[in-house]
Amino acid sequence: MSRPERLGSWWQGRRWGDDRGDASIQMAIVFPFVLLATIAVIQASLWYYARQIALTAAREGAGAARAYQAGPGEGAARAREVLDRTAGDSLLGSTVAASSDGQRIRVQVSGRAQSMIPGVSGLHVTQSASGVIEAWSVAGSD
Numbered sequence: 001m002s003r004p005e006r007l008g009s010w011w012q013g014r015r016w017g018d019d020r021g022d023a024s025i026q027m028a029i030v031f032p033f034v035l036l037a038t039i040a041v042i043q044a045s046l047w048y049y050a051r052q053i054a055l056t057a058a059r060e061g062a063g064a065a066r067a068y069q070a071g072p073g074e075g076a077a078r079a080r081e082v083l084d085r086t087a088g089d090s091l092l093g094s095t096v097a098a099s100s101d102g103q104r105i106r107v108q109v110s111g112r113a114q115s116m117i118p119g120v121s122g123l124h125v126t127q128s129a130s131g132v133i134e135a136w137s138v139a140g141s142d
Helices: 003-017 022-066 072-086
Strands: 091-100 104-113 124-132
Touching (some): 022 072, 022 091, 022 104, 022 124, 072 104
Antiparallel strands (some): 091 104, 104 124
């Protein structure tokens, strides 16, 4: 066997046989992406939970404002009560707005979802609910 052939076989055997440290390099490359994906899933969950809190408050407020002889103020108060009881740190800077056109009531709840990244404000959340205002009517008349 000539010298170049011997060196070639030695180099190939050494190259494939000695892969110490490859796992560390692979983890250094892959781990930031795994960490980023994990934070993204958690942030999406926090946003979804904040949306559900805002929607529940808006629905409760609309239900209270739809009652016979109730006004938009009562709906906003009920929505604020639900937020005080359930939102905690999950829905930050929440605001409640209620409006009525005499036929329908609309309650809107807005705020920000909690952020996983320090110094970054959370995603904005806005949910609303509406319904027909209950009123007495005489049978046969519209």
